[in-house]
């Protein structure tokens with residue numbers, strides 16, 4: 476009995492830590508091709524809003540992790556102007572996000588969205604397009 480419980484717990488713990496690291500890996504593979512994960516050096520080279528700005532807006536619109544995660548999971552597969560919580564000029568500048576159907580599975584999105592929610596925006600982040608960045612935009 477004892478041994479079985481220990482084995483079960485070990486496996487459970489291992490899969491939790493796996494899910495945690497793969498959330499980061501998956502985000503890097505599936506999302507960061509368009510959404511940069513660090514503060515961009517050159518805003519003019521971006522093809523999509525940086526993930527910290529995206530997550531800031533998602534969290535302003537949805538206060539619980541559950542709602543925020545549900546929103547992202549849906550948006551990634553079925554993006555639309557009506558659903559967007561980012562500023563309208565984001566869609567104007569970058570175009571609507573192309574659906575990632577076929578590029579990312581629902582299970583993968585589970586790890587990605589949870590990792591994003593827990594790590595972004597980083598502490599102290601105040602948003603893009605303020606202060607010195609405004610001058611860099613056309």
Ligand code: HEC
Nearest residue numbers: 505506509522523529547559560561566569570571572579
């Ligand atoms: C091919 C480029 C591309 C990829 C890959 C991509 N995105 Fe996006 N994404 C965009 C663009 C462009 C926007 C801004 C326009 C918009 O909001 O639709 C955006 C916007 C978003 C938004 C904000 C939605 C809103 O409220 O407007 C979220 C959330 C998001 N992406 C999540 C993700 C996640 C998670 C992944 C990885 C699974 C991902 N994106 C992969 C291009 C991409």
